[in-house]
Amino acid sequence: MSQSQQHLTVSVWRGKSEGAFQDYQVPHLENQTVLDIVTWIQRYLDPTLSYRFACRVGMCGSCAMTVNGTPRWTCRTHVSKVARDGRLKIGPLSNLPVIKDLAADMTAFFEKWQRAEARFTPTKTRLDPIEQIPPSSPARLAASAAIECINCGVCYAACDTVRWNADYLGPAALNRAWTLVNDVRDGGQDVRLRAISANGGCHNCHSHQSCQVLCPQNLNPTASIAGLKRLTAAAFIRGGLK
């Protein structure tokens, strides 16, 4: 193996919104993830490099970064699949402010979940019997198809509409709202439908589908948002959005 094949040239964003990419030479190993690369740089080359991770196994959704121009979950992204000519370019997630280096500020992302009323509103107490939800019911199937979001922010960073319209709630918050409108136990439907029908709501989606192409969980937020559009339009016609 030649020297160039043994090492990767990795350009890593250093700074905040103002900054620059800095090159590092990193040993190229088999079965190496992008998160491994970033960790190696921090441990052996530059301990001041800031990034975010937790589980390292694709569950927590905290390690998403921009890799060669595309948002990805770095702990499950193999270098061999994304490196081009022995080079990698790693930056923070797009559409979010940069705290430092590879750590994006997720505040706006999660605030939009709140704005979308994308949280469960219980209708029963622990004293009530557990609601029986048939797994094959249409609502449960729709919810199940969208439920495995890990809040990584990849869809939000990939979304053109988020980039163009700062008010837009984004694919993740709306996808979560879709799971809740299909939850028969939830008592917050009216408030939620109003929230996602307002300015910045689901009707701003252009269905570019970057979210469903890049979602590491293979979810389809575009389909969830289309469902919300149908639901809110029907609710408006029935006079249910007052």
Place this chain on the structure above:
Amino acid sequence: MDVRLYLAQRISAAVMLPLVILHILIILYAVSDGLNAVEILERTRGSLFWGVFYGLFVVSAAIHAAIGVRAIAREWTPATGRTLDYGAVLFGLLLLVLGARAVSAVVL
């Protein structure tokens, strides 16, 4: 864009779809049949049907395009809030006036 604008744009598109198809078929018919402008105007002048047909098209197009341009302006310019709304209304009115002139020239 909120749900009201979304619905107005979808409904106006649904109205325009059959009108556009019929309009294109009429063009093909007129061209293949060798009708000249005078002969076409003879058929459209004083016609309530063509007045309603193209009047409906103009109204739908003005609504549809104004909402679409508002969305583009929201995403590609610094304009927000009332500026967007007034701009879209003005643009829609402009299309309405221009369209009404064209329809009146063909029908009246």
